[in-house]
Amino acid sequence: MPTGSRTWGGTTLTDRKAARREQLLAAGLDLLGNEGIPAVSVRAVCRHAKLTERYFYESFADREELVLAVYEGVAAQAHQALVDAVPDSSRDPEVRAEAAVTAFVELMLDDPRKGRVLLLAPTTDPTLSARGVSLLPAFAALVREQLPTRTSELDREMTAIGLVGALANLFIAYLNGTLEVSREQLIAHCVRLLSRAETHS
Structure with a gap:
């Protein structure tokens, strides 16, 4: 045996x-x-x-391997939460945006540890920063898939990358206390960003 x-x-x-x-x-x-x-x-x-x-x-093998495993575990949860939130691309853009933002907020803010690991820790650790950059395309792809196909693939790609960056910085500011708004205001603003992009792309 x-x-x-x-x-x-x-x-x-x-x-x-x-x-x-x-x-x-x-x-x-x-x-x-x-x-x-x-x-x-x-x-x-x-x-x-x-x-x-x-x-x-x-x-x-060492401390760095553990830190990276923790980070990748949270990133995988965040990615899956977004995938599960918008399974039906035929729904109204604002409904899809609200579902995605709410799912992300529930993961990142209801358990602030996960928000700090995914969004704040990479700002002080080069290894996590590099890993975060490598994961960006996967998150951008989720946003890009929700954008109308009437625009070029390149325009959709640039819009998606810009939105991911904007949303990440909003959450970072919220988590580190430099953005003093209510949770409801944060969600509403993020939903407007996403739904406008989906409507006007």
Whole structure:
């Protein structure tokens, strides 16, 4: 029987390893999302997860690999939330825009840790900044797919990239406290940006 398949206490070694990895990722999300990049060290993550460093290195080569895994996990959740929010492109542009913005707000603001990880952490960490740039096309593609096809592909691409940048900066300003508006005002403004682009593109 393969080592990973052997059971102990009702679970396999593979299952326990996966559970420890999730504990470490959860600890990384807490530290990165609440205290920022400087708070994330191997020792701090292990202490927060109540695991030894031995188990940290079982799942991650170093601190940077954990931080990147936390970031990519949140980015994947954000992308999926947007995909799920606008499954029907035939709906009214404003309805689609409101569904997308609301889904993003629920993920980023209802759990501010995720908003800080996805939008604020890359501003202070070069590795996350580079990864964020590489993920931009995937988010821009979601916006581009909602834009009317009567304009050229290039125009739609530029509009989508511009909208993603504008929306990201609005959320960054909201999360870091430099934009003092209500949640409802933020959503309404973002919806107007998206729905106008969909109407006039």
